[in-house]
Amino acid sequence: MKLHTGVFILFISSFTLLAQDATRLPSAPSASQQQTQAQKAASLPMQASASASQQTQPPAASTKSNETQAAQNQPSQSGTPSPPASSQPDDDSLTTIRHTVNEVNVVFTVTDKHGHYVKDLKKDDFKVVDDNKPPAEIRSFRSEANLPLEVGLLVDASNSVRDRFKFEQQAAVEFLNQTIRPKYDEAFVVGFDVTPEVTQDFTDNTELLSIGVRALRPGGGTAMYDALYFACRDKLLKAQHNGPVRRAIILLTDGEDNQSHVTREEAIEMAQRADVIVYTISTNLSGAGHHGDKVLERIADATGGRAYVPFQITEVANAFAAIQEELRSQYAIAYKPADFVSDGRYRSVEIVALQKGLRVRSRHGYYAPSP
16 A cells, blocks of 8 residues: 655656655664664764764665675675765756645555455445545556566575575575566565675566575574565665555564664564565464564554464475466555545555455555655
8 A cells, every 4th residue: 555645846847756765764763773873872973983883774785696785785895784865955957846646556465254355346345444444536447467566585594494494595596586577576685694786676577686685594593674675775765666556575584683773663664665565484383473473463453464484494485376376366446535635644545345254464654745
């Protein structure tokens, strides 16, 4: 689901659609708080203090397969991320005309009491509630079995998953081979331990994606929240496309985090702002209520995805297959909210199937744009 804000720039008698820039979003509050604490504690000169405070921000990822992307993500000489583009002065030669379109898009799935997907429903089979009120207008409703996909595969490459890493890599390769359609869908691969590393940038080439997955090597601590935050803000939110797409992340991990600068809720909020559905696959095979599994369930539920907890390593491939089926079994509805205000506030959303016995799964809300 997303709230579209059209921004038009007039430059030398031509109009260009300006996509929403991830760098204009505020830094994660917890990272900013760490930054403030570091500044208060520091007794070094101003330049050293600024360098130390920058290190509390989520790390930029390195990119092996795309030199241009690597240059964009390359840290400064002090080892900290480059400042966001929004910190630079505006170009006075550009005349900007802003026009806000108050439209919310929600992607959702419907299952029957047996868990089977229901794909033949119509607009009148649902009730929508936005911020506890019915929408002012339903603008479109459609089945989205063939919408182009933008998929991020995030693979935990920390020491905690070393013993089952090879099998997980093979299952991920099979998923990408079966899901990504050349000249239609795109995906990227990120491995993460202490920092996220892009081993393959956006491409529709499944062979390159397979190489990116196989290039992952386990080792180090785990900064899962930072990796999710990075993938949503710096990859999916910035991706350019010519029409509607479905954005999804498959997060393969044990759910444990011991290195992130952002919190779990900040990573979830960034996924919501980027209109990303997160599917999680647990690598905990004990079958007993692992703490990491609860974390993954929270992330998936908040973004409209699903959490999979395989009980044995061979079931990881089944989880990937289930995600593939769901991505081709969704609906999309677009509506104009009632009494909408661009105040940056979180607005709740509920979609209810009127037919008894059907269950709708979608994200629970979205953030209105800031004034």
